[in-house]
Amino acid sequence: MSQHQTLGVAVIGTGRMGADHVRRINDVISGARVAAVADIDADRVRRLADGIDGCTPYTDPAAAMADPGVDAVLIASPGPAHEDALLAAFARDLPVLCEKPLTPDPASALRVVAAETALGHRRVQVGFMRRYDADYLTLKSLLDKGTYGRPLMLHNKHRNADTPPGFSNAMMIHDSVVHEIDVTRWLLDEEITAVQVLRPAPTGHAPEGLGDPQLILFETAGGRVVDTELFVNCRFGYQVSCEAVCEDGTARIGDDRGVFVNAAGHWGGAITPGFVERFEEAYDRQVQRWVDATRRGAVEGPSCWDGYAAAAVCEAGVRAQATGERVAVELAERPALYR
Amino acid sequence: MSQHQTLGVAVIGTGRMGADHVRRINDVISGARVAAVADIDADRVRRLADGIDGCTPYTDPAAAMADPGVDAVLIASPGPAHEDALLAAFARDLPVLCEKPLTPDPASALRVVAAETALGHRRVQVGFMRRYDADYLTLKSLLDKGTYGRPLMLHNKHRNADTPPGFSNAMMIHDSVVHEIDVTRWLLDEEITAVQVLRPAPTGHAPEGLGDPQLILFETAGGRVVDTELFVNCRFGYQVSCEAVCEDGTARIGDDRGVFVNAAGHWGGAITPGFVERFEEAYDRQVQRWVDATRRGAVEGPSCWDGYAAAAVCEAGVRAQATGERVAVELAERPALYR
Amino acid sequence: MSQHQTLGVAVIGTGRMGADHVRRINDVISGARVAAVADIDADRVRRLADGIDGCTPYTDPAAAMADPGVDAVLIASPGPAHEDALLAAFARDLPVLCEKPLTPDPASALRVVAAETALGHRRVQVGFMRRYDADYLTLKSLLDKGTYGRPLMLHNKHRNADTPPGFSNAMMIHDSVVHEIDVTRWLLDEEITAVQVLRPAPTGHAPEGLGDPQLILFETAGGRVVDTELFVNCRFGYQVSCEAVCEDGTARIGDDRGVFVNAAGHWGGAITPGFVERFEEAYDRQVQRWVDATRRGAVEGPSCWDGYAAAAVCEAGVRAQATGERVAVELAERPALYR
Amino acid sequence: MSQHQTLGVAVIGTGRMGADHVRRINDVISGARVAAVADIDADRVRRLADGIDGCTPYTDPAAAMADPGVDAVLIASPGPAHEDALLAAFARDLPVLCEKPLTPDPASALRVVAAETALGHRRVQVGFMRRYDADYLTLKSLLDKGTYGRPLMLHNKHRNADTPPGFSNAMMIHDSVVHEIDVTRWLLDEEITAVQVLRPAPTGHAPEGLGDPQLILFETAGGRVVDTELFVNCRFGYQVSCEAVCEDGTARIGDDRGVFVNAAGHWGGAITPGFVERFEEAYDRQVQRWVDATRRGAVEGPSCWDGYAAAAVCEAGVRAQATGERVAVELAERPALYR
Structure with a gap:
């Protein structure tokens, strides 16, 4: 499309994240508009569409993508629905911003990788929004320039005030540590090869059965060690917070502000108080960059391969958490599309 | 206008600030577009308009405002041209975002105040963009809520790496301290009643004749004392940076980040390194808030009265700088429109 | 005396400060012992001496100084008693550590200066203990080395949780600001030439009649400007806290620890919580340095001239506080002994 | 001895640490003097004793301890000489301040523990001087009071600018991590039960063969996890630096000052720049507390059991470093003397 046209977006899924993306595209993002929304809850999606000029409601994601005003797709439905939605977007060759996770497990993520590879070009940007946070971007730039020499270790801290009901040990890996998995791979530009999880005696403030806090250890292909509280x-x-320990100095983000x-x-x-306040600008920047790239016909940002790798490390992490042992991470061969 | 229509903006003046606002409205701001640009440099304004869909170039500000696609005006021409441009906008009853200063001196600023008062409703938001900086907004909110009790003093620091050629003692007041003048009036919600300027032996790095640094002292109507390095x-x-000293605590912004x-x-x-990096988000937020308010038919933010008061304090400040004495600030009576 | 002998100290005055110095010399300071104590309260001084091996109680300071075990004198009696005690020590040519103030007013301080000058050598170290604080020592060293270029301004903050009953506006100068007076003269190595005091509307937490907070402004002989909250x-x-603004950078001490x-x-x-916690090590270091110097036969540290200059600036400060005007400081000619 | 007598100390070993302790006792410590010094280098020890009033040089540690002026012993000889020196001091029932390590390995440390237990009372304070650092003391006090709830994890960082020639992987445990071993046991008040060592790809600035940096993991008897970079x-x-992660908050020391x-x-x-600047006051406080306690007839501070436990964890640490595996720590039964 021309860079001067407004990008028509179909938003798939209108729960908390989806509704927030609709608001963002309408009120914050320059150069885009919500042309279609899809949700299995027909009432909710109709009410949402009613408040937006030129926006059509759908209950079927594929139908929403077929709307003539749609140029691109933002997937914010629950994780298990992502694979179908992604394949539907691939069928129309539409650019996609897909909320994390790409899919809930490595096998399905690898099928998405294969489908995009078959397409022959990248269409998907995965919603790892820390890559768009101003502090992380500065840290990434310092590491890429080698300002303080080669990185040797990362120390991460990931702290929440409390957890919602039903939060499980597996969710500690899949929903929380997944961010450190992506940050590690992105900052160090190499794959994670092993995971170990140490579980101290838990805080009395954690729900029964939740091993909180935990210390998660990654080894990377280049022999770096990463710890995450x-x-x-x-x-x-x-x-x-994230501290990169390099040969000539350390750089830390996220402490005081x-x-x-x-x-x-x-x-x-x-x-x-929470991740919204901390990462609100990153969410805005993520969608804005995606809109800008899409209007130029480009695909940038976290790829399906990044989504797959995160799923594979999560799977290893959950096993490491259960056994207390070091678990090696096995990745499929990386398609040329993602090299 | 309807809140769903895109706001057509005429940008008056296409120098550094004007061109930057054009870029901002095109690429960053949701819900607005540049419909007209005006500059006495006919070549420059034509080249600028050529790159923007549906944007017409003008050499006459009033003609640009008369363009049928124009709903609102952003004035970024040199200060001496502001009065005429504002009156032209008033003639068409258009909403205006006017870069600081409102006008270069209190007499002309008071004429603008009178013209807007005659209009019977506020049309102008003045470009004191620090009111849109996230840190200042947080500080303002703490003071308004009285979190740490009543404010007693403010300590400001305003430091630049260096000055452009031709920077004068009077410009130290009109171009630099003017921000602390507005911040003081806004944070404390009262007028400045006296100014004094202390001039230490200058740094060897200042150009010949420039008294740098200076310590500027304000007294306010409520008996508060404000110092600015x-x-x-x-x-x-x-x-x-700005530290508010309150009865039960102090709060400081702007130090480390x-x-x-x-x-x-x-x-x-x-x-x-410079004010662009520090206040880029405030500039964006300023224009976005103006666009949003204008589309709702509202006028918010710094008013013509704020612009006039700043001009009056600047005039007193330049005299205080020259004499070393305390100079009282005399303000006209405040029209009801601005109460 | 030989550097290997233990220094016998007569402590004059056994109130809070005096009793604390007795404890310090006994328990903390290497190479000194309390040989005599003097106080007009005969009971108190006898009880104190009873607990110390080889320590004799006196009610007359001069008699304590005449004790055969006494090599040096520490004066911790109330300020009005300092002049007599100093002259008694001069009569025996004994080294003295004299708590601040040297004497309560410039005229008496100048008489002490004259008496020591007549003696022909320095005998007195005045108790401006901030000169022995680790942070201030580091700042002084940075300024002396010119690490960040010439100093241009100082910003001081001096904050107490609350004041004891009876604390007056004059005491704000004589007991509190006197420290910033000495710090300014010592750090910048030049005299203070004028004082001005700004008095904002006071905090509701101050006792009736106390103008709290205040902003005190100094000008120095070299044209520097110093402000103190x-x-x-x-x-x-x-x-x-103290921030030195220099030509190539600023250096601040006292904020976070x-x-x-x-x-x-x-x-x-x-x-x-209070000055004891903040400056305990400075008090120890002050007395230790005095003991060490005395055992070597040397006199170092703040001199009678420093005590006199502080008294003169305090006097000007109290006038400035009352008038709101700038008050010039007039100093006597500095004797060669103190150059 | 009476609390009013000066403590006569025999310093065993006059290398860098020993000579520094001699200076400290002479110039800094109140209430003690160096009565004897012992070193196998007869020339060095004679020159050292010559500069001190009433100090006799010896080449045999036991002979120095038999000097009639000696009330207590400070052992600063190389680690392998500690066991003999300690047994000699036990034979005379003299109080001892013994530099770390107590002895170089768990077996010999356990023999010292047995000998002191046979004596029936504690005589030894081990030189773990971090327990006397003002910051660590504050942190210990916060943990003991439970200000932020129960501790769950500790994050330590231990960074040096560079290593002396010959510094080995084993010395990283025995000479560096030994401090974190003691700090962990002291702060958490429980034994370390397992050790694991992760070795990232080393910095290019480390000498060939040195695995630098390393991440050392401790588990404690109470199920806490401690990591040390x-x-x-x-x-x-x-x-x-040390951050204690507790149930209701975290507390960190050692970052910025x-x-x-x-x-x-x-x-x-x-x-x-180095540990001397960082811990100079802790060294002074350590010796002062020992002198004070000894003059009261008391023994306080780190015990032989603490020295033994450190040796046992070091031994496990060296094995963990070599294997990359978790190594359990086995401790002997703790004698009642140390409970």
């Missing part, structure tokens, strides 16, 4: 009932707020206060016997500031 | 050849980077580094015998991070 | 009912703790905490929605740490 | 050729300075600078495009401060 995951602590999802830390109570004091939301905190995501905002207003510095002296009051009531204490110096410091407020801790970010 | 202005140091525009500090060499180390760009740094804007971004990546924390250990390297070469030093801990810390990079200092922001 | 004095806020003695800030409630949140004790905080003393100790343990960094994430808890209860807040990052940061505990604010020092 | 050891990076001894980090080039940028000396940095020792001292002067805060803005200069040359960078905010931050100087990194401590």
Whole structure:
């Protein structure tokens, strides 16, 4: 499409993430509009479409993609529905921004990789939005330039105030650590080859059965070691930090920000209450970059291969968590499309 | 206009600031487009318009405002041209975002105030973009909520790496301190009543004749004291900070941000190189808020009165700078429109 | 005396400061012992001496100085008693560590200066203990080396949680700002030539009649400008900071220290509750340096001239506080002994 | 001895650490003096004793301890000589401050434990001087009070600018990690039960064969997990930090201190160049506490059991380093003397 046309987007899935993307495209993103929305909940999707000029509601994702005003697809349905939606988009050769996970497991992710490879060109950007966070972007740039020499280790901290009901040990890997999996692969530009999980005696604030906190260890193809403290009932707020230990120095993001206060016997500031406040700009930047690239006819950002690799490491991580042993990660051969 | 229509903007003045606003409206701002551009340099304005779908070039600001696609005006021409442009916009009752200064001196600013008052409703948002910076917004919110009690003093620091050729003592007030003038009035929600300027022995890095640094002191109607260190050849980077000293605590913004580094015998991070990096998001947010309000038919943000008050304090500041004495600020009576 | 002998000290005054110095010399300081104590309260001084091997109690300072075991004198009596005690020590040519103030006013301080000058050599070290604080020592060293170029301005903050009953506006200068007076003269190595005091509307937490906070402005002989926020009912703790603004950079001490905490929605740490915690090591270092110098036969540290200059600036400061005007500081000619 | 007598100390070993302790006792420590020094280098020990009043040189440690002026012993000879020196001190029932390690291996350390147990009372304080560092003391106090709830994990960083010639992988455990071993046991008040060592691809700045950095993992009897980044050729300075992750918050020491600078495009401060600057006060406090306790007839601080436990964990650590596997730590039964 011409760079001067407004991009018509079909949003698939209108739950919390999907509805937020609809708002973002309408109110924040320049150069795009929501042309179609799809959800199995017919009432919800009709009410949503009613509030938007020129937006048609659908219950079938493929039908939404066939809408004549649609130039691109944003998939925000539950993970198990992603594979079908992606294949439907591939059938129409439409550019896709697919929320993480690409699909819930390595086998299905690999099928998506194969389908996109068969298509012969990249169509999918996966929603690993930390790659669009200003701090992570600065850290990535420092590592790529080698400002402080080669990276040797990463120390990650991933802390949430608390967990929603039903949060499980497996979700600690699939929903939380998956971000550190992608950050590790992206910052170091190499695959993760082994995972180990240490489980200290849990906090009394965690629900029965949840091993919280955990210490997750990655080894990478280049022999780097990455540790991640995951602590999802830390109570004091939301905190995501990453320190790259390099040959000539270390660089850390995510610790302190905002207003510095002296009051009531204490110096410091407020801790970010949640991921929305911390990563709101990254979400905006992610969609804006996707709209811009799509209008230029390009596909950039996290690929299906990145989605597959994350799924494979998650699978190994869940096993490592259960056994306490080091679990090697086995990846399929990387198609030329993603090299 | 309907909230669903795209806002057609006439950009008056296409120098550095004007051209940057054109880019912003095209690429960043949702819900607006550049419908007309005006500049006395006919070649420049034609080249600029050529690259934008549906944008017409003009050499006369009033003609640009009369373009049928124009719903609103952004004035980015040199300060002395602002009064005429504002009156032209008032003649058509168009909403205006006017770059600071409103006009270069209190007398002309007061004429604009009178013209808008005669119009009977606010049309102008003045471009004091610090009011849209995330940190300043947080500080304003803390003060408004009284989180740390009543504010007693403000300590500002305003540091630039260096100054462009021709930068004068008067420009230190009109172009630099004017931001602290607006921030003081906005954060404390009261007028400045006196100004004093202390001039230490200057740095050897300042051009001959420039008294750099200076310490500027404000008194406010409520008896608060505000000091501002202005140091525009500090060499180390760009740094804007504000500490509010309140009855139960202090809150400071603007000190440290971004990546924390250990390297070469030093801990810390990079200092922001300039105001673009520091306030880019504030510029975006300023224009976005103006577009959103305009599409709703509202006028918000810094008013003509704010522009006039800044001009009056600047005039007193330049006298205080020359004499070393405390100079009282005399303001006209505030029209009901701005109460 | 030989450097290998233990220094016998007469402590004059056994109130809070005096008793603390007795403890310090006994338990902390290497190479010294308390040989005599003097206080007008005969009971108190006898009880104190009873607990110390070879220590004799006196009610007359001169008699204590005449004790055969006494090699040096530490004066910790109330300020009005300092002149007599100093002259008694001069009569015996004994080295003296004299708590601040040297004397309470410039006229008496100048008499002490004259008496020591008549003696022909320095005997007195004045108790400006910030000169022995590790952070201030580092800052002084950076300024002396010119690491960041010539200093242009100093920004001081001097904050106390609250004030004892009876604390007056004059005491804000004489007891609190006197430290910034000495720090300014010492760090910049030049005299203060004018004082101005701005008095914002006071905090509701200050006792009736106390103008708290205040902004104190100094000009120095070299044309530097120094501002000090004095806020003695800030409630949140004790905080003393100093930022030197130099031609090529700024250096600040006193802001954040100790343990960094994430808890209860807040990052940061505990604010020092009082000056004892903040400057305990400086007090120890001050006395240790004095003992060491005395055993070598040397006199170092803040001199009678420093005590006199502080008294003169305090006097000007109290006038400036009352008038709101700039008050010039007039100093006597500096004797060669102190050049 | 009476608390009012000066403690006569025999210093065994006059290499770098021993000579530094001699200086400390003479110049810094109140209430102690060096009465005897012992070293196999007869010339060196004679020259050292010549400069100290009433100090006798010896080449035999036992003979030095028999000197009539000796009340206590400070052992600073090489580790392999410690066992004999300790047994000689036990034979005379003298209080001992023994530099770390207690002895070089668990078997010999256990013999010392048995000998002191046979004596029936504690005589030895082991030189784990971090327990006397102001920051660690504050952290210990926070954990003991449970200010932020129960501790769950510790994250340690131990960074040196570079290593001396001959520094080996085993020395990384025995000379560096031994401090984190003691800190872990002391802060958490429980034994270490397993060790694992991860070895990332080494920095190019490490000597051939040195696996630098390493990530060392401890499990404790209470199920806590402790990780330590050891990076001894980090080039940028000396940095020792510890973050305790507790149920209701985290507390970190050792990150940023001292002067805060803005200069040359960078905010931050100087990194401590080495352990002397970082821990000088801890060394002083360690010896002062030992002198004070000894003069009261008490024995406090790290015990022979602490020395033995460190030796046992070091031995396991060296095996873990070589195998990459988790190695369980087996401790002897703890004698009642150390409970």
